[in-house]
Amino acid sequence: MTCETEEIYEVSDLERIFNPGNIAIIGVSAKGFGFGSGMFLSLLSVGFKGKIYPVNPKGGEFAGMTMYKNVDEIPGEIDFAIIAVPARLVPGALEACRRKGVTGAEILTAGFKESGLPEGVALEEEIRRIANKGIRVIGPNCFGIYCPKSGLTLLPGPDLSRDSGPVAFLSQSGGMAIDFAHIGKWAGIKFSKVVSFGNGADLRETELLEYLGRDPETRVISMYIEGVEDGKEFFKILKDVASKKPVIVYKGGLSDAGHRAVESHTASLGGNKVIWESVLRQCNAIQVGDLWEMAQTTMAFSLLPEKVYEGIAVAGGGGALGVSACDAAEGFGLALPRLEKRISDKIMEVLPKPGSSAANPIDVANPLVPPNVLGEALLNAGEDKKIDIQILISLLHHYKPLAMGMGVAVKEATPYNELVTMAKEVVDTTGKPVVLVLPNYKQEMEYMDIEELMRETRRVFLDKGIPVFGELKDALRAIARVSNYYARK
Amino acid sequence: MTCETEEIYEVSDLERIFNPGNIAIIGVSAKGFGFGSGMFLSLLSVGFKGKIYPVNPKGGEFAGMTMYKNVDEIPGEIDFAIIAVPARLVPGALEACRRKGVTGAEILTAGFKESGLPEGVALEEEIRRIANKGIRVIGPNCFGIYCPKSGLTLLPGPDLSRDSGPVAFLSQSGGMAIDFAHIGKWAGIKFSKVVSFGNGADLRETELLEYLGRDPETRVISMYIEGVEDGKEFFKILKDVASKKPVIVYKGGLSDAGHRAVESHTASLGGNKVIWESVLRQCNAIQVGDLWEMAQTTMAFSLLPEKVYEGIAVAGGGGALGVSACDAAEGFGLALPRLEKRISDKIMEVLPKPGSSAANPIDVANPLVPPNVLGEALLNAGEDKKIDIQILISLLHHYKPLAMGMGVAVKEATPYNELVTMAKEVVDTTGKPVVLVLPNYKQEMEYMDIEELMRETRRVFLDKGIPVFGELKDALRAIARVSNYYARK
Numbered sequence: 001m002t003c004e005t006e007e008i009y010e011v012s013d014l015e016r017i018f019n020p021g022n023i024a025i026i027g028v029s030a031k032g033f034g035f036g037s038g039m040f041l042s043l044l045s046v047g048f049k050g051k052i053y054p055v056n057p058k059g060g061e062f063a064g065m066t067m068y069k070n071v072d073e074i075p076g077e078i079d080f081a082i083i084a085v086p087a088r089l090v091p092g093a094l095e096a097c098r099r100k101g102v103t104g105a106e107i108l109t110a111g112f113k114e115s116g117l118p119e120g121v122a123l124e125e126e127i128r129r130i131a132n133k134g135i136r137v138i139g140p141n142c143f144g145i146y147c148p149k150s151g152l153t154l155l156p157g158p159d160l161s162r163d164s165g166p167v168a169f170l171s172q173s174g175g176m177a178i179d180f181a182h183i184g185k186w187a188g189i190k191f192s193k194v195v196s197f198g199n200g201a202d203l204r205e206t207e208l209l210e211y212l213g214r215d216p217e218t219r220v221i222s223m224y225i226e227g228v229e230d231g232k233e234f235f236k237i238l239k240d241v242a243s244k245k246p247v248i249v250y251k252g253g254l255s256d257a258g259h260r261a262v263e264s265h266t267a268s269l270g271g272n273k274v275i276w277e278s279v280l281r282q283c284n285a286i287q288v289g290d291l292w293e294m295a296q297t298t299m300a301f302s303l304l305p306e307k308v309y310e311g312i313a314v315a316g317g318g319g320a321l322g323v324s325a326c327d328a329a330e331g332f333g334l335a336l337p338r339l340e341k342r343i344s345d346k347i348m349e350v351l352p353k354p355g356s357s358a359a360n361p362i363d364v365a366n367p368l369v370p371p372n373v374l375g376e377a378l379l380n381a382g383e384d385k386k387i388d389i390q391i392l393i394s395l396l397h398h399y400k401p402l403a404m405g406m407g408v409a410v411k412e413a414t415p416y417n418e419l420v421t422m423a424k425e426v427v428d429t430t431g432k433p434v435v436l437v438l439p440n441y442k443q444e445m446e447y448m449d450i451e452e453l454m455r456e457t458r459r460v461f462l463d464k465g466i467p468v469f470g471e472l473k474d475a476l477r478a479i480a481r482v483s484n485y486y487a488r489k
Numbered sequence: 490m491t492c493e494t495e496e497i498y499e500v501s502d503l504e505r506i507f508n509p510g511n512i513a514i515i516g517v518s519a520k521g522f523g524f525g526s527g528m529f530l531s532l533l534s535v536g537f538k539g540k541i542y543p544v545n546p547k548g549g550e551f552a553g554m555t556m557y558k559n560v561d562e563i564p565g566e567i568d569f570a571i572i573a574v575p576a577r578l579v580p581g582a583l584e585a586c587r588r589k590g591v592t593g594a595e596i597l598t599a600g601f602k603e604s605g606l607p608e609g610v611a612l613e614e615e616i617r618r619i620a621n622k623g624i625r626v627i628g629p630n631c632f633g634i635y636c637p638k639s640g641l642t643l644l645p646g647p648d649l650s651r652d653s654g655p656v657a658f659l660s661q662s663g664g665m666a667i668d669f670a671h672i673g674k675w676a677g678i679k680f681s682k683v684v685s686f687g688n689g690a691d692l693r694e695t696e697l698l699e700y701l702g703r704d705p706e707t708r709v710i711s712m713y714i715e716g717v718e719d720g721k722e723f724f725k726i727l728k729d730v731a732s733k734k735p736v737i738v739y740k741g742g743l744s745d746a747g748h749r750a751v752e753s754h755t756a757s758l759g760g761n762k763v764i765w766e767s768v769l770r771q772c773n774a775i776q777v778g779d780l781w782e783m784a785q786t787t788m789a790f791s792l793l794p795e796k797v798y799e800g801i802a803v804a805g806g807g808g809a810l811g812v813s814a815c816d817a818a819e820g821f822g823l824a825l826p827r828l829e830k831r832i833s834d835k836i837m838e839v840l841p842k843p844g845s846s847a848a849n850p851i852d853v854a855n856p857l858v859p860p861n862v863l864g865e866a867l868l869n870a871g872e873d874k875k876i877d878i879q880i881l882i883s884l885l886h887h888y889k890p891l892a893m894g895m896g897v898a899v900k901e902a903t904p905y906n907e908l909v910t911m912a913k914e915v916v917d918t919t920g921k922p923v924v925l926v927l928p929n930y931k932q933e934m935e936y937m938d939i940e941e942l943m944r945e946t947r948r949v950f951l952d953k954g955i956p957v958f959g960e961l962k963d964a965l966r967a968i969a970r971v972s973n974y975y976a977r978k
Contacts, residue, residue: 111844159890183932185931226812254818255816255820289816312498317664323715327778329744355630395668397671401645401647441671459934475777
């Protein structure tokens with residue numbers, strides 16, 4: 001019973017931190033310099049609805065608001081504090097918050113354990129001691145919490161998306177947190193919570209992961225970790241959470257030099273590569289090797305139905321693309337089964353000739369084949385029992401010469417709206433997902449219009465819940481990861 | 490002696506094909522439909538300087554030029570013919586060219602061996618017979634030859650670059666040829682010759698590779714092959730050429746399904762994966778797995794000095810990037826050696842604190858560190874004997890909020906010109922190359938200005954001969970490939 005009570009207590013603490021009714025920002029400069037002032041403006045810009053109390057020992061004003069000289073002056077209870085004073089002043093500020101009864105604080109300031117200096121190590125020890133007396137701490141050396149629902153945002157985060165979604169991200173690195181949150185904005189990843197916990201003097205990977213495992217707003221969890229405090233406990237929790245929801249893990253610092261970089265970055269204990277990889281596999285966590293891979297994998301998990309995908313159909317214009325598709329699929333343990341003859345015959349009826357083929361991959365012979373013809377091909381291929389998912393490769397830059405010939409803008413000449421309507425119809429009719437691959441081979445300065453077309457196309461597909469990748473290999477890898485996770489689950 | 494004479498004869502034939510004084514295009518439609526008319530306009534657009542003779546059995550006019558009813562009507566000698574008539578008419582057109590004494594022809598038409606139909610196979614056999622009687626043939630089922638120096642261009646190639654450079658590309662796939670040529674235009678790859686040889690009824694991989702091995706205008710060779718006609722001969726030539734110049738090979742169709750796709754694409758014999766990989770290694774050819782990898786590797790070979798690179802220094806803002814750099818470098822067999830203490834101390838003197846570190850990776854603490862500070866760091870790191878090459882990671886999108894604060898365009902707020910001047914100075918002073926990594930994490934519709942900034946930055950760096958990559962992993966992989974090639978050579 002003690003354990004249960006504790007659990008409930010912790011959850012409500014973290015709930016209050018993620019959804020604060022009000023915030024004190026300690027270290028706002030009247031001149032607008034520094035992290036505190038930046039965070040103040042970012043919260044306004046992102047639309048935090050509660051009360052924000054700026055604190056500066058000299059008082060004064062910022063952005064039309066009177067500043068409090070210390071937290072004690074602030075009337076009433078405080079849910080959350082953001083601390084952005086110089087490192088040596090942090091323990092005092094945190095202790096004042098604790099005395100005031102603040103539930104939790106994020107400490108943005110750097111210069112603690114990661115500095116490698118004795119003063120920094122001692123200051124961090126003090127933070128830990130104060131936290132243990134009764135205030136939860138995120139950081140130090142972090143970018144804080146982003147929670148679109150409550151209006152919290154990361155340090156340089158005035159322009160993060162305000163849309164909530166099913167993905168949580170835990171990151172020891174602030175840069176990785178802000179970069180991932182930015183990528184999410186255009187790559188189809190919507191967040192429940194993002195936490196940059198930096199040195200993790202108090203709250204860190206294990207406890208946060210456990211919380212997210214129970215969080216009904218979180219369906220997919222991604223993490224960037226440089227090191228864990230208690231490996232045994234972390235893996236126990238990871239195994240438990242990963243048995244309920246996909247957990248995507250990017251572990252940095254598995255090389256010798258990477259280990260050295262970790263020391264000066266977040267002062268974590270790295271750990272052995274072989275052990276990490278085998279334990280992650282045992283936990284059925286999904287290991288990724290870099291930021292893009294993490295983004296693509298996370299997007300796939302959040303958009304694809306929770307299923308095993310073995311047979312893939314690939315359709316597109318250009319034979320070499322089909323060849324590449326097959327080779328890459330095999331490398332990821334996926335198959336492009338030959339379509340039933342009656343199905344490929346039916347597809348061949350609608351495809352232009354010569355140059356096309358429909359055994360799978362489906363080579364539609366040229367990239368300007370109209371969406372309804374592509375739709376016929378995908379509807380038929382989706383009928384094959386061996387096919388679980390379909391990939392459409394669209395080389396939209398080929399519409400540029402056509403547009404020039406017609407004297408119109410490339411967006412007007414390109415049937416991207418028809419393409420997305422067709423793809424959605426295929427998904428709804430066949431009950432099998434479609435994934436779009438949208439490479440851009442024309443990235444010259446003078447072809448910004450093609451880039452705009454690509455981004456608009458990506459947006460309309462993602463809006464319909466259809467995953468979009470820039471490269472075929474990335475799409476196949478992400479599908480394989482989703483499939484493997486549900487196969488092992 | 491016979492052998493030598495033959496060789497000289499062949500070279501001069503191919504020389505004439507790559508640099509024709511005049512061209513007959515057989516199959517130009519008066520209405521402007523089809524490949525022939527498209528190629529006619531493309532050649533004008535790219536600036537072919539010689540005479541172009543359009544041929545149409547019905548005569549008539551196209552683009553203000555009178556059409557010849559057949560090649561025999563064309564006065565004088567013809568160097569090169571482009572054949573774009575329907576498949577069943579191709580042998581007749583080719584035979585007419587041969588009788589006329591045309592040196593070589595490219596056949597753009599598809600519908601031959603790759604169709605899998607007996608008629609197609611028979612028609613291709615006829616082409617081969619005619620070629621053997623004395624006319625060299627590129628194709629059929631191809632996009633032809635692109636040679637910026639002579640003004641030849643690929644099938645849908647009105648907008649390819651007119652700048653010549655050291656890279657040759659041989660491709661069995663037309664789509665791959667045009668895509669690679671387009672990528673080259675903005676990714677720092679300049680071409681001597683690109684040949685899409687399709688089904689390769691006459692001229693194909695081995696002979697063309699041998700020619701390029703001797704071609705003084707070609708310093709780096711890339712190839713996309715689906716299958717070779719005579720494996721033993723090909724590998725003999727490959728080994729010989731790769732001992733003189735880097736040969737980058739993208740072999741498609743090494744999987745089961747890929748093999749099937751190859752059949753319907755260029756009707757080649759695929760071959761076994763294990764054998765291919767081991768033979769390529771024995772030949773010291775550089776194997777790549779997809780189009781982007783081929784582009785990045787080719788660019789690195791064409792821009793980096795011909796040397797072995799073992800020790801890398803990595804500098805950038807953001808600790809996690811440094812951690813990623815170390816991990817990825819180790820995976821490619823490269824090292825980030827710890828810098829000499831006196832050197833890292835000197836670097837630490839100029840870096841902002843806290844948050845920075847200079848043991849290698851060099852974490853400059855924030856992405857807005859001015860170019861002269863970065864320059865100091867790179868100049869010092871370049872003095873370390875263990876460092877052979879340096880990577881600079883620039884997160885330029887971080888200048889966007891700064892630009893907004895200043896009320897100016899992001900291009901005005903970003904010191905990209907100072908960055909390139911600094912990087913060039915580092916290269917010249919240290920005698921060691923610098924490579925730029927330029928990720929774009931803000932690809933929203935509303936941030937097209939950031940994309941423009943990235944492209945402009947990429948352009949100014951490439952103009953100074955500094956390789957630019959979008960992702961760190963790609964940069965490391967490409968450097969490792971260059972290093973391994975020269976280590977084994």
